[in-house]
Amino acid sequence: MIVSIASGKGGTGKTTVAVNMALSLGEGVQLLDCDVEEPNAHIFLQPRIREVRPVYVPVPKVDERLCTHCGKCVGFCQFNAIAVAAGKVMVFPELCHGCGGCRLVCPTGAIAEENREVGMVKIGVGGGIDFAYGELNIGEPMPGPVIHELKRNINRLGTTIIDAPPGTSCPVIESVYGSDCCILVTEPTPFGLHGLRLMVEVLGEIKIPFAVVVNRAGIGDKKVYEYCEKERIPVLLEIPHSRRIAELYSQGIPFMREFGGWKDRFSSLFSAIKEIAGG
Amino acid sequence: MKQVVVISGKGGTGKTTIVASFAALAGRVVMADCDVDAATLHLLLTPKVIRQQEFRGSKLASIDRDKCNGCLLCEKNCRYDAISDLKVDPVLCEGCGVCAFVCPNGAIDLQDRSSGYAYISETRFGPMSHARLGAAEVNSGKLVTLVRNNARLMAETEGLDPILIDGPPGIGCPVIASLTGVNLAIVITEPTLSGLRDLERILALTSHFGVTPLVVINMYDINKANADKTAEFCKGKNVGVLAKISFDPTVTEAMVAGKTVVEYAPSCTASGEIRRAWREVLNILSTDPDDQRGAIPHETTR
Numbered sequence: 001m002i003v004s005i006a007s008g009k010g011g012t013g014k015t016t017v018a019v020n021m022a023l024s025l026g027e028g029v030q031l032l033d034c035d036v037e038e039p040n041a042h043i044f045l046q047p048r049i050r051e052v053r054p055v056y057v058p059v060p061k062v063d064e065r066l067c068t069h070c071g072k073c074v075g076f077c078q079f080n081a082i083a084v085a086a087g088k089v090m091v092f093p094e095l096c097h098g099c100g101g102c103r104l105v106c107p108t109g110a111i112a113e114e115n116r117e118v119g120m121v122k123i124g125v126g127g128g129i130d131f132a133y134g135e136l137n138i139g140e141p142m143p144g145p146v147i148h149e150l151k152r153n154i155n156r157l158g159t160t161i162i163d164a165p166p167g168t169s170c171p172v173i174e175s176v177y178g179s180d181c182c183i184l185v186t187e188p189t190p191f192g193l194h195g196l197r198l199m200v201e202v203l204g205e206i207k208i209p210f211a212v213v214v215n216r217a218g219i220g221d222k223k224v225y226e227y228c229e230k231e232r233i234p235v236l237l238e239i240p241h242s243r244r245i246a247e248l249y250s251q252g253i254p255f256m257r258e259f260g261g262w263k264d265r266f267s268s269l270f271s272a273i274k275e276i277a278g279g
Numbered sequence: 280m281k282q283v284v285v286i287s288g289k290g291g292t293g294k295t296t297i298v299a300s301f302a303a304l305a306g307r308v309v310m311a312d313c314d315v316d317a318a319t320l321h322l323l324l325t326p327k328v329i330r331q332q333e334f335r336g337s338k339l340a341s342i343d344r345d346k347c348n349g350c351l352l353c354e355k356n357c358r359y360d361a362i363s364d365l366k367v368d369p370v371l372c373e374g375c376g377v378c379a380f381v382c383p384n385g386a387i388d389l390q391d392r393s394s395g396y397a398y399i400s401e402t403r404f405g406p407m408s409h410a411r412l413g414a415a416e417v418n419s420g421k422l423v424t425l426v427r428n429n430a431r432l433m434a435e436t437e438g439l440d441p442i443l444i445d446g447p448p449g450i451g452c453p454v455i456a457s458l459t460g461v462n463l464a465i466v467i468t469e470p471t472l473s474g475l476r477d478l479e480r481i482l483a484l485t486s487h488f489g490v491t492p493l494v495v496i497n498m499y500d501i502n503k504a505n506a507d508k509t510a511e512f513c514k515g516k517n518v519g520v521l522a523k524i525s526f527d528p529t530v531t532e533a534m535v536a537g538k539t540v541v542e543y544a545p546s547c548t549a550s551g552e553i554r555r556a557w558r559e560v561l562n563i564l565s566t567d568p569d570d571q572r573g574a575i576p577h578e579t580t581r
Contacts, residue, residue, distance in 0.1 A: 190535060
């Protein structure tokens with residue numbers, strides 16, 4: 001089963017929930033940190049990395065001797081990644097989505113493809129659980145291929161927890177797509193509620209069942225709860241607003257290790273979301 | 280005209296709180312909310328929309344089953360696994376057009392996909408350019424560019440300077456689109472190990488694009504040792520620390536009230552620290568040699 005953790009708004013506690021739930025379940029669980037732009041779960045798990053795999057995107061390589069500058073590739077490319085100017089072809093590799101279309105349309109066979117590294121995937125074990133995360137190279141705009149490569153490591157026979165990036169657009173969709181269910185982490189503030197609403201809309205669109213965890217319970221107002229009640233969204237867990245939890249987070253310590261009772265609570269959270277996925 | 284972007288790498292460090300407060304302090308200013316997939320600035324500024332434009336940022340393949348002979352060439356050539364059983368999955372389709380090209384029967388064409396809306400609005404602090412990306416839609420980078428172009432038009436029309444940009448979290452395409460060509464990037468971080476790690480990556484990005492960064496350590500008193508470590512790290516990178524802002528529950532109260540913290544509680548600790556930071560930003564912009572116009576609005580008391 002695949003459970004993803006998302007939020008819409010950033011900084012609501014996705015990594016906190018993902019890491020603490022994974023550690024509470026222990027062995028046999030796999031955690032993937034799909035926030036490849038700013039991965040943080042490894043700070044809490046201190047994994048031993050046994051494999052580092054570069055991630056490549058195929059980009060066009062033009063043989064100027066064969067190229068007639070006909071511009072068919074330029075006309076085809078939807079991403080403006082190739083241009084002809086002053087009798088020369090220019091490739092803008094960071095814009096290239098690697099679809100391979102330019103090579104297909106080239107009438108003289110002047111275009112080949114070469115691999116360009118856009119990031120890497122690191123695989124290992126941390127806190128007794130299987131763990132992998134990705135890192136997008138600095139300056140690369142598209143995290144998609146790194147997330148895709150990361151998700152190829154999903155162990156279909158076990159339980160996989162996916163820590164998704166913030167936001168609601170392509171990298172989030174890429175991360176949560178194919179999950180059996182999703183936990184939306186929010187905080188009881190107008191910003192938290194707004195992010196939650198957006199993610200509820202996205203998950204409706206891609207048809208993934210979900211439930212809510214409220215983090216920093218006690219701050220803000222009651223509108224998140226009213227919204228969940230009205231929309232019949234189950235609130236499976238509340239994590240109280242606590243200076244101590246914030247301090248432990250700041251030091252990279254999963255708080256379930258310091259507070260009694262939370263291992264059971266996170267295990268129950270998992271049982272509850274599993275039921276939602278099954279229904 | 281000058282442009283200041285507020286970014287963070289890590290989400291939830293307080294970008295919008297700072298941008299909205301700066302807008303309140305600036306008097307009349309143009310704002311651009313470039314966090315187009317999870318915009319929040321409007322929650323504090325309650326904009327009145329005066330113009331709405333549809334955003335068609337990408338394409339989507341569509342198969343005409345009457346012309347299709349089921350040869351599966353489209354499926355075989357699609358690198359995004361977006362076609363299965365001769366159906367296009369709109370979530371996976373990148374709109375590249377390879378399927379349409381390889382189809383021997385002309386059964387596939389690319390259709391424009393409406394991916395959201397861009398808005399121009401009026402707020403109590405000046406005009407605002409913002410957008411809403413449709414649910415599960417792609418291409419937020421292009422929408423960010425549209426939002427920034429709209430903001431620039433408004434700034435030119437009204438002769439307002441600078442433009443305040445609320446950026447998205449992360450380091451990917453919408454961040455790059457928010458960052459390129461600005462005069463100053465204010466990077467908001469928090470004194471956590473995650474915050475520090477994310478700061479390293481976002482500062483590598485500003486350096487990659489040659490943009491001057493200034494760091495704000497928000498909620499610095501949550502972990503003063505980490506705040507010191509962050510300041511030390513910035514010093515090592517030759518990056519200035521613009522401000523340290525205290526953890527102040529008033530900030531959340533202001534958000535619940537739908538106001539910026541400098542309006543809601545002008546005398547609270549965080550408000551004082553944000554005001555000092557804004558004065559410093561104005562100072563820095565007025566001495567920025569990149570800009571010839573120098574028309575910076577002065578801070579007004581509200």
